[in-house]
Amino acid sequence: MAPSPAPGPDQAAERALVAVVADWPVVAARIAGDVGEGGTVGAGDTAHVGEAPDGAGPVVVVHANRVVAASGAARAAGVTVGLRRREAQGRCPAAAVVTADPAREGRTFEPLAAALDAVTPRVEVRHPGEVAFPTRGPSRYFGGDAALVHRVAGVLDARLPPGVAPGVAVADGTFAAGCAARSGPAVVEPGASAAFLADRPVGEAAEHLDRDDAREATSVLARLGVRALGALAALPAPDVLARFGPAGELLHRLARGLDPRPLATRRAAPELAVAVELDPPIDRTDVLAFRAVALADDLHARLARDGRVCLRLGVEVETDHGERRRRSWRHEGGLTASAVAERVRWQLDGWLDGPAAERPTAGVTVLRLDPEEVTAARGRQLGFWGGETRIDEEAARALARVAALLGPDAVTVAEVTGGRGPTDRIASVPAAAVDLGARTVVRPGPTGPWPGRLPPPSPALVPASPVEVELRAADGTAVAVDGRGTVSAPPARLGRVEVVAWAGPWPADERWWDPDRARRRARVQVVLADGTAHLLALEGGVWHREGSYD
Numbered sequence: 001m002a003p004s005p006a007p008g009p010d011q012a013a014e015r016a017l018v019a020v021v022a023d024w025p026v027v028a029a030r031i032a033g034d035v036g037e038g039g040t041v042g043a044g045d046t047a048h049v050g051e052a053p054d055g056a057g058p059v060v061v062v063h064a065n066r067v068v069a070a071s072g073a074a075r076a077a078g079v080t081v082g083l084r085r086r087e088a089q090g091r092c093p094a095a096a097v098v099t100a101d102p103a104r105e106g107r108t109f110e111p112l113a114a115a116l117d118a119v120t121p122r123v124e125v126r127h128p129g130e131v132a133f134p135t136r137g138p139s140r141y142f143g144g145d146a147a148l149v150h151r152v153a154g155v156l157d158a159r160l161p162p163g164v165a166p167g168v169a170v171a172d173g174t175f176a177a178g179c180a181a182r183s184g185p186a187v188v189e190p191g192a193s194a195a196f197l198a199d200r201p202v203g204e205a206a207e208h209l210d211r212d213d214a215r216e217a218t219s220v221l222a223r224l225g226v227r228a229l230g231a232l233a234a235l236p237a238p239d240v241l242a243r244f245g246p247a248g249e250l251l252h253r254l255a256r257g258l259d260p261r262p263l264a265t266r267r268a269a270p271e272l273a274v275a276v277e278l279d280p281p282i283d284r285t286d287v288l289a290f291r292a293v294a295l296a297d298d299l300h301a302r303l304a305r306d307g308r309v310c311l312r313l314g315v316e317v318e319t320d321h322g323e324r325r326r327r328s329w330r331h332e333g334g335l336t337a338s339a340v341a342e343r344v345r346w347q348l349d350g351w352l353d354g355p356a357a358e359r360p361t362a363g364v365t366v367l368r369l370d371p372e373e374v375t376a377a378r379g380r381q382l383g384f385w386g387g388e389t390r391i392d393e394e395a396a397r398a399l400a401r402v403a404a405l406l407g408p409d410a411v412t413v414a415e416v417t418g419g420r421g422p423t424d425r426i427a428s429v430p431a432a433a434v435d436l437g438a439r440t441v442v443r444p445g446p447t448g449p450w451p452g453r454l455p456p457p458s459p460a461l462v463p464a465s466p467v468e469v470e471l472r473a474a475d476g477t478a479v480a481v482d483g484r485g486t487v488s489a490p491p492a493r494l495g496r497v498e499v500v501a502w503a504g505p506w507p508a509d510e511r512w513w514d515p516d517r518a519r520r521r522a523r524v525q526v527v528l529a530d531g532t533a534h535l536l537a538l539e540g541g542v543w544h545r546e547g548s549y550d
Contacts, residue, residue, distance in 0.1 A: 014259070015135045015145070015190065018177035019152055020167045021112075024129025025061040025069035027164050028108040029098045058092050060085075063100035070095075103346065105129070110350020111358065112159050113327060119152060124312060124328035128346070132174045132330075145170040145187045171196070173259035175208050193257030198230030205229060205254040210331070213247040220244070221251075229255040272306075273370040274299045281320040281363025285348050288364055292344035293337075299369050300337035310335045312373035315347050320362035325351050328372060340369065403430075422462045422535065422547045459535050459547025466544035470495055471526075471536060481505050481522040481538055494526055494534070501527040505538075525549075 021027055058074035060067055062085045070079045070088070077092035089095060105128040113131055116123045120138045125131050135148060142148045149168045156166040169180035171188035176197055180188050188196050202221055206214040221244075226232050232240070233255035240248045250260045274295055282288050303310055313335055316326040329335070329343045344367075352359060403411040412428035471479045473489035480488040485507040491499045504524030511517045521539045523546070528534070533549035 015139070015170060015172060016132055016174045016177050016259075017135050017138075017145075017148060017152060017168065017170045018130065018132045018174055018181045019116075019156060020178065020181040021109075021129045021156070021160065021164065022167065022182070023069045023071060024109065025100055025105055026059045026071045026098075027161065028101075028105040028128070029059065029061065030161055031108045032104050058095040059098060060088050060092070060095045061098050061100050062088075068100050102128070102342065103349065106343065106346025107349035107353070110327070110347055111354050112156060114325070114350070114354075114358065115155050115159055116152065119148075119155065121326075122328070124330050125343075126174075126330050130178065132177070135170055139170070149186045172257050173254075175205065175254045175259060176257055178208065179204065194230075194233060194255070197255065197257060198228065198233070200229050201227060202229055202232055202251065202255070205232075205251050208254060209247070209250055209260065211247055211250075213245070214251055217244040217247045217251060233257075272299070272302050272374070273368060274302070275366060275368035278363075278365050278367065281365045283352065283360075283363035285345070285352050288348050288352075288367065289341070289345040291367060292348075292369075293341045295367060295369055296337045296340035296344065299340065299371065303371065303374065308374040310340070310371040310374050312371075313340060313343070314368075314370035314372045315344050316366070316368040316370065317348065317351065317364055318366040318368075319360040320365045321360070323360045323362070325360075330373075344369070422459050459549050461550070462547040463545070466537065466546050469536065469543050469545050471499075471524075471538075471543045479538075479543075480541075481507065485522065487524075491524065491526055494528055494536075498529040499526050500529050 057071075058077060058079070059071040060074050060079055061069040065085045067079060067081050067083045067085065067088050069081065074088070074092050074095045077095070079088045079092050079095065083091075085097065089097065109125070109128040113123055113125050116131060116133075119142075120133050122133045123131050124133060135145060139145050139148045142151050149170055153166055153168045156168070160166065167181035167184075169177050169184070169186050169188065171177040171180050172190060172193040176188055176193035179197065179200060180186070202218050203215075206218040221227070221232065226235070232252060235252070237249070237252050240252045244251070253260055276291060276295055278288075278291070282291075299310070312328055312330045314326055314328050316324065318324045325347070327347050331339065335343070348364075352364075399411050409430050412430055414428060471491050472493050473479050474492040475489070477489065479491050482488070485505055487505060491502045493499060502524055505522040506524075507522045508520070510519045510521075519539065521537050523535060523537045526534055526536060534545050535547040535549070537544050537546045
């Protein structure tokens, strides 16, 4: 295959600056006071072990019992993102463990984004901890890309806690600029973004897009041996589009140093903007957030009627004294109604409850949501019960409230733990240890080795406790299983119903080294004349029905 041509002049990506504060959840916890001096945990968070001077102790932020962010001291001790909480504490016993809080992260980041308004009015927040804006005007004004980087870094340094340094970089497109901000250099020369990205893994592009189909395409590319962005960029764009569809096309653009879409500099759909006038003015964040939910639902319904989804949203707030705050928020995967309402709350929290010198002097009178960039909706797959992201999130919040009232162990969900029998493979775990926002609550667990494990599929119906039954041979004697795993005679009847087919047995000798917990069982599967199928287990000379197949 011929290599894909390099981007031509008409394809040149827009120069962009990206500023990143690494491990923002950790920094936000420190700013909010949830981690005090020596890395101690604030009220309402989990306990800690150990202390360190000057607030520099190791900190780990967890969500659903998994590490989502870690401080430099914790990473130096071996803590990485994705570790289970217990394993992270084992590697770094002195780490303070803080529960992830998106509202805290958005609220504390708003003053930093507002400080950059003095550099350019086109700042967009990609997510708390990362901002971007086009550099065409600001770069000329401040004397070049390098001077602009220095200026932005100085503005952020003045707002960040001591010892926290932002990463700031300029490149062709936000993807290349974001990669440079995390690893350097500060300025990638025009036209050099593709070469800069060539050695980076394809997975970084998929994470930038934040799309499931892009992650699936990345997995297939890795199995095909295309693991670096340079190798992907060398493939012909039509072939990538034909094989992987729109997700492959976007990945290919990123690999060539192009953004999937340029940073918007004007409103793309002004007729879709929605606003509400508040009389009397409101100065309470919770009341404003409630109004924002209804406004976000209205905006989402308008976009859905036209088959569109918002990628970049402008949130504008105006007070009774004429004070105004506007912020742009972007999400490459599209902003849902709940995501819009969430970002409005972050912005309101950051302004109304921010530093005293920057708070508005009057209540809010106008709240406006302006979709600055929209694209065609790709459609969505509804949940089994008709649920969508918003419904899933509301259910998760309801369970969290119940757990807060009754205790963390009062609300449990099923989780695959591994085992030989159907009752062994599923365990009830506290809901706080599971990401209830995920599409599938029952997560894949350990798959082996489990000698004697039943072949799939598992029984559809498993009784709370095994039901005692009688399995007999044709001569009326009870079917037995010897130490070699051989049945005494073929099963002929289960109770009064004829057995028309059977399989097994599957013997299991468990924990033979522990007399108090040792168990010996043998399982068989039977199909009866009435069309039902069951899983039976023999233990202690007695047969039990462990489950029934659908």
